[in-house]
Amino acid sequence: MNEDVKAFIDALRQGERPKSPQTLQSYERDLLQMTAYLRGEGVDRAEDVQKHQLSLYFNRLREQGRAAATVARQMVAVRSFFHGLVASGRIPSNPAIGLEAPKPDKRKAEALEPEEIERLLAAPDAASDAGMRDAAMMETLYATGMRVSELVALDLEHVRLELGIIRCVDARGRERIIPVGGAAADALTAYLERVRPQLAKAGGQALFLNLQGGRITRQGLWKILKQAARDAGIERELTPHSLRQAFAAHLLRNGADLRSVQEMMGHAGLQATLQYAQPAKARINDVYRQAHPRAGRHT
Structure with a gap:
């Protein structure tokens, strides 16, 4: 060509x-x-x-x-x-016709703050089966940085809590191994032991199920996230991307290296990961002024 x-x-x-x-x-x-x-x-x-x-x-x-x-x-x-x-008669038709041009870039919303994440994750009713499931899904999203589509596609075999990992497969079939522990592992354990057996009426291997026993959908999960945001008093608009964005921004803000975050998020190149480093970079001057012993002695 x-x-x-x-x-x-x-x-x-x-x-x-x-x-x-x-x-x-x-x-x-x-x-x-x-x-x-x-x-x-x-x-x-x-x-x-x-x-x-x-x-x-x-x-x-x-x-x-x-x-x-x-x-x-x-x-x-x-x-x-x-x-x-x-x-010129070389090919019969144009394969590029009908491709959707990207919309102009918009200013990216800032990532949710850790305090907002805490409120969001605490919103589901821990006393109900649905609430325990919702908590497990949101904890897993924030703990792993997975896309919503990747989370709803998880099967039981993808989760190895005894090893502290989740095996994620993206839309192109590329696999990555993501660590999972702490609150997310606890929430997943509670869901798997106490809730999923009650929901799994029709069998199947889907990890997260709806109340009818089928695999939960992206739309179903998005409704759950929006309701949790309302219950948590979070007024800014959330998107299905919000927890993934917070995952990356908070890791980078706390010193994680770009390559590791890139691998966990499944980005093909560092450029896609760098966009989440901007909020972290914006804090460097504040950290420097507060932490360096002689930073305030400018005359």
Whole structure:
């Protein structure tokens, strides 16, 4: 496909409305990056490229922490490239048509403070089966940094409390081992011993069950989180991402290294993890002024 990219760039350079050298360099860099990814996935020919492969590629860029504007620019280059191949008769249709461009980046909400997390995790009614289950789910989310989709996909075999670990498999089938202990392990033990046997009416291996005995859904868990936030008096808006965000921000704030947090969160690159380090970095000056013996002696 690299030869197709070269021919496309040459056509743009010699066209009636030639692109600037900077734009051509940007297009070529973006397209070669795409072809390298596809080659790694076993796709070497333009005619073999499928829409879902391009979708996975752009999702990967987002996971790496690329700005929405950068991803949108690459999407324009890719769409134009395949459009040119269709126009020249090389391929029958454009696989990039219909890909959803990323929305502009919004200012990220600050992570919940530890005191807010404590209130949130204490909100479920510990005397009820549903409350014990809800506490176990929220404790596990905060203790592991898993995505909501990953949590609801957990089966019994993924949890090894005697080893202090949870085996998590993401949407792409990539596995990671996450430590779990303390309050989350206690909540999980109570749920597994006292609640799940009462809910498991239809068998199955799902870890977290709804009151009808089926696997709990993302929507069901999200409703539980929103209700817990209301009960805890947390007025700011929560999202399904809030506990994952707090997990990373609090670890980094307390001195965890980026590589370890990256591995636990399942990020493909450090850039995606770095976004959670910003609140921690903002506190460095305050810590320095408070802790260094001579920090206040500036004249």
